[in-house]
Amino acid sequence: MYTMQAVLGDITKMNVDAIVNAANRSLLGGGGVDGAIHRAAGPRLLKECRRLRGCNTGDAKTTKGYDLPAKYVIHTVGPIWQGGSANEEVLLKQCYLSCLAQAVEKDVRSIAFPAISCGVYRFPVEIAVRIAVSTVEAFMRRNDGLIALKEVYFVCFDEAMYQKYSERVNDK
Ligand code: APR
Numbered sequence: 001m002y003t004m005q006a007v008l009g010d011i012t013k014m015n016v017d018a019i020v021n022a023a024n025r026s027l028l029g030g031g032g033v034d035g036a037i038h039r040a041a042g043p044r045l046l047k048e049c050r051r052l053r054g055c056n057t058g059d060a061k062t063t064k065g066y067d068l069p070a071k072y073v074i075h076t077v078g079p080i081w082q083g084g085s086a087n088e089e090v091l092l093k094q095c096y097l098s099c100l101a102q103a104v105e106k107d108v109r110s111i112a113f114p115a116i117s118c119g120v121y122r123f124p125v126e127i128a129v130r131i132a133v134s135t136v137e138a139f140m141r142r143n144d145g146l147i148a149l150k151e152v153y154f155v156c157f158d159e160a161m162y163q164k165y166s167e168r169v170n171d172k
Helices: 032-041 043-052 088-105 125-142 159-168
Strands: 003-008 018-023 060-064 072-077 110-113 151-156
Touching (some): 018 032, 018 088, 032 043, 043 060, 043 072, 060 088, 072 088, 088 125, 125 151, 151 159
Parallel strands (some): 003 151, 110 151
């Protein structure tokens, strides 16, 4: 059995094994959730990120969580929305699958995702939320009982996003 929940809040406060960061390809920090995570984790996070030497769009790399409650930060790079004809939907799906693969590799029991690409990267929210929930749900169903991961949270930073996720996610 597993649970999937939409929550309204700040992902840096989530007491889970891993939180996902919506980073950029440099992995050297930025604004939005990336900035919030680096501020909360402290300077050691950037130090470790420097050693990772970047990340391609759709891929994911894992660091420690340092001063965060979370043990790990799984950094992924979402696609920048360019109108929908640059493989954006496939790349966003790839982000979720790459993060889940990292979570399995680290034997994580609980994970929190932000709305990847839905801010600065301007991905249409309806499409992004559909991709996020359907990709994660299919993965969790396929691996139910086979992996340590049992709790998935979609952390929404505002009410509008929370409504969008809540419509699609119900507890499993
Ligand atoms: N907790 C949870 N969600 C948050 C938080 C937070 N503390 N801060 C922002 N968000 C939400 C935003 O409201 C948005 O819904 O995360 C979602 C993703 O928005 P961005 O952080 O802008 O990420 P993204 O659209 O993927 O753009 C990535 O922005 O910050 C830079 O370095 C980052 O270049 C990269 C780009």
